[in-house]
Structures are given as structure tokens and as C-alpha cells.
Amino acid sequence: MIKFLILVNKQGQTRLARYYEDRMDLTADERTSQEADIVRKCLMRGEQQCSFLEYKGYRIVYRRYASLFFIVGTDEDENELAILEFIHQLVETMDRYFESVCELDIMSQLDKAHFIVDEMVVNGCILETNKNLVLAPLAVLDKS
Amino acid sequence: MAGMSREFNELVRAIGDCKSKQEEDTIVAKEVVTLRSRVADREASSRMKELVMRMMYCEMLGHRVEFGYIHAVNMTQRQALGEKRMGYLAASLFLDGDSELLILLVNTIQRDLRSASPWDMCAALSAVTRLIGGETIPAVLAPVKDAARHPDHHVRKKAVMALQRFMHKSPDAVEEMGAILKRTLADREPSVMAAGLCGLVDEARKDPPAYANLVPSLVSILKQVVEHRLARDFDYHRTPAPWLQIRLLKLLATLGHANQRTSEEMYHVLREVMTRADCKTTIGFAIMFEAVKTVCAIYPQPQLLALAADNTSRFLTSENRNVKCIGIDALSAIVQVNAEYAAEHQMVVIDCLEDPDDTLKWKTLELLFRMTNSSNVVVVVERMAAFLAATKDHHLKQDLVAKMTSLAERYAPSNAWYMETMNLVLEKGGELMQEEVAHNLMRLVAEGAAESEEADDALRRYAAQSYLALLPKPHAPDLLIQVGAWTLGEYAYLLAPAVTPLQVVDVVCDVLERGGGGVRRGATQAFLLSALTKLMPLCTQGGTEVAQEMIEKQQSARDLRVQQRAREFAPLLHRPNLIHHVVVLDASCEDITVDERLPQLDGLVAAALRKGAQPYLSPRHRQPPPD
Numbered sequence: 001m002i003k004f005l006i007l008v009n010k011q012g013q014t015r016l017a018r019y020y021e022d023r024m025d026l027t028a029d030e031r032t033s034q035e036a037d038i039v040r041k042c043l044m045r046g047e048q049q050c051s052f053l054e055y056k057g058y059r060i061v062y063r064r065y066a067s068l069f070f071i072v073g074t075d076e077d078e079n080e081l082a083i084l085e086f087i088h089q090l091v092e093t094m095d096r097y098f099e100s101v102c103e104l105d106i107m108s109q110l111d112k113a114h115f116i117v118d119e120m121v122v123n124g125c126i127l128e129t130n131k132n133l134v135l136a137p138l139a140v141l142d143k144s
Numbered sequence: 145m146a147g148m149s150r151e152f153n154e155l156v157r158a159i160g161d162c163k164s165k166q167e168e169d170t171i172v173a174k175e176v177v178t179l180r181s182r183v184a185d186r187e188a189s190s191r192m193k194e195l196v197m198r199m200m201y202c203e204m205l206g207h208r209v210e211f212g213y214i215h216a217v218n219m220t221q222r223q224a225l226g227e228k229r230m231g232y233l234a235a236s237l238f239l240d241g242d243s244e245l246l247i248l249l250v251n252t253i254q255r256d257l258r259s260a261s262p263w264d265m266c267a268a269l270s271a272v273t274r275l276i277g278g279e280t281i282p283a284v285l286a287p288v289k290d291a292a293r294h295p296d297h298h299v300r301k302k303a304v305m306a307l308q309r310f311m312h313k314s315p316d317a318v319e320e321m322g323a324i325l326k327r328t329l330a331d332r333e334p335s336v337m338a339a340g341l342c343g344l345v346d347e348a349r350k351d352p353p354a355y356a357n358l359v360p361s362l363v364s365i366l367k368q369v370v371e372h373r374l375a376r377d378f379d380y381h382r383t384p385a386p387w388l389q390i391r392l393l394k395l396l397a398t399l400g401h402a403n404q405r406t407s408e409e410m411y412h413v414l415r416e417v418m419t420r421a422d423c424k425t426t427i428g429f430a431i432m433f434e435a436v437k438t439v440c441a442i443y444p445q446p447q448l449l450a451l452a453a454d455n456t457s458r459f460l461t462s463e464n465r466n467v468k469c470i471g472i473d474a475l476s477a478i479v480q481v482n483a484e485y486a487a488e489h490q491m492v493v494i495d496c497l498e499d500p501d502d503t504l505k506w507k508t509l510e511l512l513f514r515m516t517n518s519s520n521v522v523v524v525v526e527r528m529a530a531f532l533a534a535t536k537d538h539h540l541k542q543d544l545v546a547k548m549t550s551l552a553e554r555y556a557p558s559n560a561w562y563m564e565t566m567n568l569v570l571e572k573g574g575e576l577m578q579e580e581v582a583h584n585l586m587r588l589v590a591e592g593a594a595e596s597e598e599a600d601d602a603l604r605r606y607a608a609q610s611y612l613a614l615l616p617k618p619h620a621p622d623l624l625i626q627v628g629a630w631t632l633g634e635y636a637y638l639l640a641p642a643v644t645p646l647q648v649v650d651v652v653c654d655v656l657e658r659g660g661g662g663v664r665r666g667a668t669q670a671f672l673l674s675a676l677t678k679l680m681p682l683c684t685q686g687g688t689e690v691a692q693e694m695i696e697k698q699q700s701a702r703d704l705r706v707q708q709r710a711r712e713f714a715p716l717l718h719r720p721n722l723i724h725h726v727v728v729l730d731a732s733c734e735d736i737t738v739d740e741r742l743p744q745l746d747g748l749v750a751a752a753l754r755k756g757a758q759p760y761l762s763p764r765h766r767q768p769p770p771d
Contacts, residue, residue, distance in 0.1 A: 013159070013168060017204055022240065032206035036165070049501040050469040057539040081430035081470050082390050089380055107156050108148070110204075111197055114233055122273055122305045123312065125342040126387045128335055132377045137298065140263055144225045 001124035002083070003058055004073045005117060007106060010043060012036030015068065015106050016113050020124035039069050052080050063087045068103050086126055090117070093131050097138060112138060151178070152194055155201065172207045183215055192219055193227050196234045203237060213238045217245050220252045220271075228256075229267045236274035246275060250283050257287035262296040269302035276306070277313035285310065285318070292324060297333035304328055304339040311346065322347060322354065329361055334374055334385070337365070341391045348398045359399055359406045363413045366392045370413075370420050386427045389417065393434040400442030407443035414439055418451055423458050429467045433459070433474055440477040453478055453485045460492045465501070472496060472507040479515050486515050497527060505531065506540070513547050521555035525565055532572045545573035549581055559588065559603055567610055567624070574621025582623045586630055604635040612639070612648065615655050622664035625655060626671045633675030637682060637729065645682035649691050652676050656694060666703030673698060673706060677713040681723045692717055 007016040014035045023031065038055055042062045045053065053060045058073040061083040070087045074080075094101040094116055098109070106113045119134045120127060128134050155175055162168045175198060182188060182195055192215060199212040216238055219231030235249055249271070256268035269291060276284055288310075291303035307324060310317035318324070325347060328340025348355040368374070369385050369392070378385045396414075400407040418435045422428035432455055439445075439452040456478055459471025472493070479486045486493070496508040509531060512524045525548055532544045548569050556562035566585050570577065589607050592600030611628030614620060620628075629652060636648040656672045659665075676695060680688050695717065698710035716723045728734075753759060 011163070012165065013162075014204055028203060028208050029206040032204075045501075048465065050465040050503055052466070052469060052503050054503065054506060054537065054540060056537065079390055079430055079434050080473075081426055081433055081466060082387060084466060085380065085427045085430060086387065104156075104160065107160060108153075110200060111230055111233060115229070118233075118270055122270075122302075122339075123309050123342065125305075125308075125391075127301070127305065127339060127342065129380060129385070129387050130335065130377050133298075133335055137263065137266060141225055141229060 001077060002072055002074050002121055002126070003124065004071075005121060006035050006038075006071050006073075007113075008035050008039040008069050008071060009067050009103060010039065010064075010069065012039050015103060016110065016117065018114070018117055018121070020121070038071055038073075042069055042071065051084055061087065063091075065091055066102070068106075082126075086120075086129070089129050089131075090120060093120070093134050096131055097135055115141070148194055149191065152198060155198060159201070159205070168205060169207075172202050172205045176202050176207050176209055179209060180211055183212060188215075193230050196230055200234055200237055209238075213243070213245055214248075217249050217252075220249060220256075220267075225261075225263055225267070228264065232267050232271040236271055239275060241275065241277045241280075246280060249275065250280050253284060254287065257284060257291060262294065262299045265291060265294070265296075265299050266302055269299065269306050272306040273302070273309045276309065281310050281314060281317050289318075289324070292328075297331075297336050300328075300331065300333070300336045301339045304336060304343060308339075308343040308346065311343065315350075326358065329358065329365070334378060334388070338385075338388050338391070341388070341395060345391065345395050345398070348395055352399055352401065352403070356399055356403065356406045359396070359409045362392055362396060362399075363410055366396075366413050367416065370417055380427060381425065383422060383425065383427050383431070386431055389431050390434045393417070393431075393438045397438040397441040400438070402443065404443045407445070410438075410442065411445050411448055414448060415451065418455055421455075423455075426464065426467065429459060429462070429464075429470065433470050436474045437477050440481050444481060449478075449481060453482075456485070457489070460489055465504075468496075469501075469504050469507060472504065472511050476507075476511045476514055479511065483515060483517075486511070509544075509547075513551070516551050516555060518555045518557065521551055522557065522561065525551055529565075529568055529572075532569070538576075541573050542576045545569055545576045549577065553584070560606060563588070563603070563607060563610070567614065570621060570624040570627065571614060571617070574623040577621075577623055579623065582627045585627050589631055589635070601638060604631070605638045607631050608635045608639050612636075612643065612651060615651055620655075622668045625668050626664070629655075629668075629671040629675040633678035636679060644685075645679050646685065646687050649676060649679050649683060649688060652679065653691050653694055656698075666705055669698070669701070669703060670705040670709055673709045673713065677709070677716070678727050680717065681720070681727055 001020065003021050004017070004019045006014060006018070008014050012035070014032055017031070017035060026034065038060060041053060041055060042060075042064070051062055053062075055073070059076060059078065059080060060071060060073050061080050062069055062071045063084065070091065072083050072087060074083060091101070094106075094113065097112065097116060098105040115138055116134060119137065120129065155171070158171045159168060162171060179195060179198055179202070182191070188195065196212065196216050196219060199209045199216070202209050213235075216231050216234035219227050220235060222228055222231065235245075239245055239249070253268045253271060253276075256264045259265055259268075269288070272284060272288060288303050288306045291299050292307065294300050294303065304324070307318050307321060311321055321343065325340045325343045328336055329344075331337045331340065344355065344358070366389065369389055372384050374385055378388075380386050396410050400410055414435055418432060421432040421435065423432065436452045436456060439448050456471060456474040459467050459474050462468050462471065475486060475489060475493070493508060493511065496504050499505055509528060512527065516524045528544055528548050532541060532548070535541055535544070548565065552562055552565045552569070556565070563585065566581065570582070589604055592603065608631055611631050615625060615628045615632075632648055632652065636643070636645060639648070652672055652675050656669060656676070673695065676691050680691055695710050695714050698706050699714055701707045701710060716726060
């Protein structure tokens with residue numbers, strides 16, 4: 001199960017955060033500190049190292065696109081290579097919608113970015129990966 | 145950004161430009177103040193969509209905007225799809241299952257679930273999968289079930305996921321969940337079928353036999369997918385619906401596990417999946433990995449296993465770091481079925497252990513754990529010990545402690561090695577261990593290994609020496625101190641004449657004085673106090689004033705166990721002739737027999753009766769008290 005999906009830039013600033021479990025034990029501030037902490041750990045890893053790490057009982061899979069890290073935290077049940085490629089599919093889908101996505105796009109259209117993520121991951125499961133189907137509801141929204 | 149106010153664009157720019165967390169905090173804090181006044185002014189209603197989005201920003205960056213939640217909830221009632229969706233999105237980020245505002249939201253959700261517009265329904269269903277649970281399920285269950293049969297596939301897909309959410313929150317929430325999920329398997333839309341599979345994975349794990357009859361359908365679906373019978377837009381870089389393949393493989397693994405008949409129904413398609421998986425792409429390897437796991441999970445077929453093992457080699461020889469890393473996981477799966485497969489990859493495994501990449505090292509340790517036997521346990525545990533000393537991550541430490549303990553208990557080549565290893569684990573990870581482990585260790589020392597008395601004493605001497613060295617260390621965990629204190633109390637005498645009892649008493653006093661410790665502190669102090677009491681009678685040359693003072697002081701200790709021991713020991717210290725009866729050397733394994741009639745008190749009772757005391761009446765014979 002996917003426990004969280006976050007986009008954090010290399011300075012540790014969160015650009016999008018979706019959690020798929022109740023985290024009652026963390027305050028909003030603690031959550032953002034944790035997000036920055038995870039990115040720091042990703043940054044400490046070199047090019048030669050794999051895109052996976054362990055963090056506080058979560059399996060982390062991450063991919064970097066320019067200044068932005070796409071980070072997914074899962075339990076041990078998930079297929080890490082599949083998550084790695086899913087991140088890429090998410091980015092390709094965002095690319096299509098925003099026409100070559102960049103950090104600023106996500107910031108100025110945070111709602112749209114969320115809508116894309118929420119079509120693709122539901123209940124911590126990868127649900128929809130067909131780009132046309134992911135973006136169809138957004139097309140309806142933009143027309144209205 | 146079109147349609148947004150200058151304020152919004154400035155906010156985005158400011159957040160984007162800021163260079164530090166403090167700067168960001170200042171900007172967001174100011175924005176929260178601004179929003180408070182904006183939501184109250186006249187223009188608020190027409191600008192609410194943007195205001196809600198700005199609130200989302202604040203929450204995402206760590207600042208709560210409770211005053212804004214009601215506005216998000218109210219926005220869901222608007223007709224315009226954009227505003228409705230923004231309202232639901234914000235509500236799903238702001239609220240949790242306990243929120244009182246949820247009741248308001250449920251009303252809107254109920255309305256939208258009956259809307260003529262499938263997009264309104266979808267918006268509501270997305271919110272349902274994020275917010276509905278427990279008490280709110282009944283309010284929406286019926287319309288959601290209806291939505292699972294809606295003509296629009298977007299609606300059906302989301303409704304099925306909503307039902308899965310209900311089952312997560314409350315295992316009996318949806319009575320006919322099994323039937324509904326089976327129906328979705330036959331849905332003409334692949335996405336709806338995929339949604340059903342998510343729920344099926346959960347339900348099948350609870351009761352595999354109940355879903356075994358689905359295997360032929362699942363096999364057929366998987367076959368169609370790998371043979372490219374889905375529309376092209378389900379492809380990812382020419383691989384057909386990889387995540388769907390992977391979910392099907394997971395489900396098959398559950399249904400085929402320990403079930404020969406169902407496993408036989410899947411061997412053919414598993415072979416096909418593995419053959420078609422494109423090992424020039426990462427996604428191909430992802431599918432291959434899942435297939436290998438499935439082959440290993442189900443009833444074994446030798447040729448299929450051999451194929452899986454062969455394919456695992458391709459992982460391990462790949463240039464791609466990620467693929468190689470997962471190759472170790474694949475090997476872990478294979479060795480659980482047949483340890484011999486690991487042998488041919490020994491060199492690769494050893495290289496991975498030396499690799500600077502912690503993740504790779506970690507996964508290799510996991511592999512080694514599964515491959516350990518009595519001939520390699522010493523080497524494996526050594527590696528784990530190095531990792532344990534180096535890691536600060538609490539979860540990793542806990543995992544290592546459990547693994548090392550398990551391996552030591554199962555494969556220890558000698559008692560001395562077992563003790564040395566357990567001491568190391570106690571020292572580096574004692575705060576994470578179960579008490580049983582400590583008890584096992586103490587029992588080993590007490591009972592010996594049923595070898596010669598000399599060998600047993602040698603082990604005890606070794607134990608006493610180790611703990612004498614370990615106890616004084618600054619951050620010794622509680623369990624370590626407990627085992628150490630007990631061992632020294634019982635067996636420090638074996639260290640004479642090189643180490644006198646008084647020297648040991650001094651060490652124990654220091655540890656007692658030092659304090660600290662966590663939840664187990666009271667028990668630890670009790671152990672230390674008991675040790676002192678056993679050791680002090682051995683100090684025939686005196687010098688125990690400090691220790692005596694300590695015991696006397698502990699008579700007013702906060703922990704009752706400590707207090708009790710201190711109060712029992714203190715008077716004994718002044719009666720040297722009695723103490724040797726209470727604190728007997730090397731008698732920890734002897735049974736204490738107690739005559740429950742306490743004949744030694746008969747004289748006392750007779751004397752009291754003679755003086756006129758009332759004789760004892762059992763409860764049956766006593767007069768009832770006056771009402």
C-alpha cells in the first residue's frame with residue numbers, strides 16, 4: 001500500500017503532499033519537517049546509488065526531476081520497481097496536461113496537480129494509469 | 145496564472161523565491177492572517193475558490209487554517225463543477241474522520257451521489273474515499289452501491305474504490321462485497337475491473353479459498369493483457385497495463401499459496417508472463433519481479449522455479465542499480481523455496497554487502513537472514529552487528545535486533561558465542577528487546593549447558609567478567625543492566641581472587657547511583673539492589689558502608705519494588721548470622737519448598753491462645769456481621 005506521495009524540492013519545500021493513512025500522531029508542522037527530512041536523505045545519496053531507501057519503517061522510492069523530488073512511501077507489500085515507473089507515468093501525465101510540467105505549474109495550479117494524483121492513486125493503490133482516462137475529468141472541468 | 149488575483153500570484157512567487165524555512169514560515173503566517181480577514185469581507189463569496197486554494201497552501205506548508213474549513217465544506221454545495229471540486233479537495237485535505245464538519249459534508253455528498261451529472265457523482269465519490277468511515281458509512285452506503293452499477297465507467301470505478309475504503313474502515317461494512325467484486329471482474333471497462341482487483345486483493349487475503357474459483361477468470365484476464373488485447377492507451381512504453389499485470393500476479397500469489405489445484409491453473413500464464421517480460425526496460429523487470437515472487441509463493445513447480453531462478457540472474461547482472469537492488473529481493477524470495485539457488489550468486493551477494501549503498505546492504509542482510517544456517521551464522525551475525533552499531537534508524541535497529549536474536553537462538557555454535565552475541569545485541573539494542581531474551585540468557589547462565597561443572601563455571605565466570613566490564617558503560621540499556629546485575633550477584637564469587645566482592649559492590653553502587661534508564665528503570669533498580677544484597681555478605685573485610693547507606697536510602701524509593709527490597713534487606717544487613725540463610729551461594733536453581741501450614745509459628749500461636757486470644761475460625765464458621 002502507498003502510504004504517502006509527496007513532491008518536495010531540493011530545499012525541502014513541499015509542493016504537494018497526499019497521505020493515504022491517518023497520521024494522527026503528527027502535527028502539521030511535524031509532517032512538513034518529516035517531508036524535508038526525507039528529501040535530505042534522498043539528497044545525501046549519490047548518482048551511483050539506487051532510488052530506494054528505508055525511513056522510519058517506510059520504504060521510500062524517489063525520482064528527481066530537475067529541482068523537484070517525487071517521493072512515494074510504501075509498506076513492504078509494494079513492488080519498488082513498479083512504483084519507480086509509476087512515478088514516471090505520473091510525471092508524463094502531468095507533462096501532457098501542463099504541456100511540459102515544471103515546479104511553477106504545480107505551484108500555481110495545485111488543485112489540478114492534486115486532481116491528477118487523486119485520479120491515479122486511491123486508497124493507497126495505483127488505480128488509473130491510462131493517461132486519457134486520468135485527464136478526461138480534467139478536460140470536463142476546464143471546459144465548464 | 146489566469147483567473148487568480150494579484151495576491152495569489154504574489155503568494156506563489158514569494159513562496160517560490162524564499163530561501164529558508166523561517167522565511168517560508170513568516171510568509172505563510174502572514175498569509176493566514178490575511179486569509180482570516182479575506183474570508184470575512186464582502187468579496188469573499190465570489191473569490192472563495194481562490195481563497196480556499198490559498199488555505200490549502202497554508203496547510204500544506206504546516207500552518208493550520210481551522211477558520212477556513214467551514215468555507216471549504218460550504219463550497220461543495222455550489223453548482224459550478226470547479227468550485228464544487230475545489231471544495232471537496234480542500235475538505236479532503238483539511239478534515240479527518242472525527243471532524244464535526246463531516247456531518248455537513250455528508251449531506252452534500254448524499255445529494256451529489258444522486259445527481260444527474262456523473263461528474264458531480266465522481267467529485268462526491270472521491271471525497272467518500274478520503275473521508276467516510278465508521279459512523280458515516282451507513283449514510284452513503286446505498287447510493288454508493290448503486291453508483292457501482294452506473295452507466296458511466298468513471299462513476300463505477302470510483303464507487304468500487306469507495307466500497308473498498310468502507311471495508312478497510314469496517315470489515316463488515318459491505319455485506320455482499322465478495323459478490324460485487326466478482327461482478328466487476330466481468331466489467332467491460334478495464335479500469336473498473338482494475339478497481340475491483342484492488343478490493344479483491346484485500347478480500348482474498350482474508351479468505352483465499354472463498355475466491356479460489358476466480359483463478360480461471362484471472363488467468364484469462366492476465367493472458368489477454370500480456371497478449372496486447374487491451375486498447376493501446378493502457379500501454380506504458382509499449383508494455384501493456386503493467387500495474388494491472390502486477391496486481392493480478394499478487395492476487396494469484398494469494399490464491400495459489402499452499403493450494404496445489406489452484407496453482408496448477410496458473411503455471412502456464414506465469415510462464416507466459418515471464419517469457420514476455422521485456423528485460424530491456426525497468427518496467428519489464430518490475431513485472432518479472434512480481435512473477436518471481438508469485439512463483440515462489442504458490443505450490444512449487446520445479447521447471448517454473450528454475451525459470452524464475454534463471455531470470456533472477458538477469459536482475460543481478462544488470463547495469464541498472466535499481467534492478468540489481470531488486471534482484472537481491474528476488475533472490476530472497478527464491479532461497480526461501482530452495483536455498484541452493486543462492487549458491488551460484490555468492491560472489492554478487494558478497495559484493496553487495498560491501499557496497500557503499502546502505503539500501504543494497506540492507507536488502508542483502510535480509511537475504512542473508514533467510515540463508516543462514518549453522519555453518520555461516522557467525523559471519524552473518526557479524527555483518528548484522530556492524531550494521532546495528534552504525535545505524536540510528538529506530539525501525540532498522542529493531543528489525544536487526546529481532547533477526548540477530550532469532551539467528552543466535554537457532555544456530556549458535558557454542559554457549560560462549562551465544563552469550564557474546566546476546567551481550568552485543570543487549571548493549572547496542574537492549575532498549576528494543578523483549579524481556580524473554582534476557583530471561584533466556586539468565587537461565588542459560590544459571591542452569592549451565594548440562595556439560596561438566598567446570599565448563600558451566602567457566603561460562604559463568606566469562607559472563608560475570610563481561611558484565612563487570614559492560615555495566616559501567618554510560619548508556620547501558622536496562623535489560624543489559626538487569627542481566628548483568630543478576631549474574632554478578634550470583635556468580636561474582638567465581639572471579640575471586642582477581643576481583644574482590646567489594647570491587648563488584650562498588651561497581652553496582654555506581655550504576656545504582658547513576659540513575660537514568662527508561663520505562664524499565666524500577667525493575668532495573670530492583671535487580672541492582674538484589675545484587676548488592678547477595679554480594680555484601682561476601683565482603684568479609686568490611687568497607688560496605690556506602691552500599692549500606694544506599695540500601696537504607698532506597699527504603700523510601702518511589703518504585704514499590706525497590707522500596708520493598710530495601711526494607712527487607714536493610715534489617716538483614718545487621719543480622720549477619722541470618723543473612724547466610726536468605727542469600728545462599730549458587731542456589732538460583734534450587735527449589736524453595738514452603739510448608740504452607742508454617743509449623744515454625746506454632747509456638748507463637750500456642751502462647752497467644754494461652755494468653756486468651758481468639759482461636760482462628762474459617763470464613764464458613766464466622767458469624768455474619770450485624771446488618
